[in-house]
Amino acid sequence: MSDIKVLFFDVGGVLLTNGWDRVSRRLACETFGIDWEEFQDRHDFVALDFEKGNLTIGEYLERTVFYRERDFSQAEFIAFMKSQSVAMPDSLALTRELASRGDYLLATLNNESRELNDYRIETFGLRDMFSVFLSSSYLGMAKPHKEIYRVAVEITQYRPEQCAFIDDRELNLECADLAGIRPVHFKDVNQLRESLRYLGVAI
Structure with missing residues (x-):
């Protein structure tokens, strides 16, 4: 029987598309006619x-966009930012399956700004799957800093070796x-399922 009790999930790149990554930012600059280099520097x-x-x-x-007059509003820009979040249905289905079993504590462990994180939790029904949300914007620290992993484990009150962490970025996993x-390095859902089974996770 597995000694894994906690499954930490990254969100962007695992359950949903990334919330506000380089690709989304560049698309925003193209859509709204913003100078990319100037925006990215800020x-x-x-x-x-x-x-x-x-x-x-x-x-x-x-600080990044509205430091000068624009012909679009903050509300329009924020709506665009939110539109960049898209579900990864297969990953969400697997997570719902794990949640329905009730065998493990499921928690997110992700880097995301507060408003986008709140939007993603609400819009994609993540409360139905996860008991705990450990976002950088709630904890005041971000991956891959070592403290965020220590705090995440302490909050669950399990030992580190009883926890597994699913992420698509190798540096976060190395830390x-x-x-x-x-x-657990996420590549696709079938691989994730096999990796979890290898750890003894019932799925």
Whole structure:
């Protein structure tokens, strides 16, 4: 029988498309006629504070987009940002299957700004699957910093070796492994199912 009790899931790239990645930002610049290099330079200065919850989405946009007059509104731009979130149905179905069994504590462990994270939880019904939401914007720290893994494990009150972490980025998994958490590299749903079975997860 598996000793795994907790399954931590990344969200962007595993359950949903990424919320506000480089591809989405470039598309936003093309859509709204914003200079990409200028925007990206400003984004780089404030991105970590945005993800750690130190800036609201309005404050982030004031620094990156609306520092000058625009012919579109903040509301229009935020609507575009939200539209970049798309479900990955097979991954969500597998997660619902795991949640319905009730054998494991399911938690998210992701880097996301507060407003986009709240939107994604609500829009895609993540509360139906997850008991705990450990987002960078709630914890004030981000992957791959070692502290976020330590805090995540402490919140669950299980031992690191009783936890598995599913992510699509190898660096995040390497740092989780250093914290004693069992890493699972997400590539596709079939591979994820097999990787979880290898760890003894009933699915």
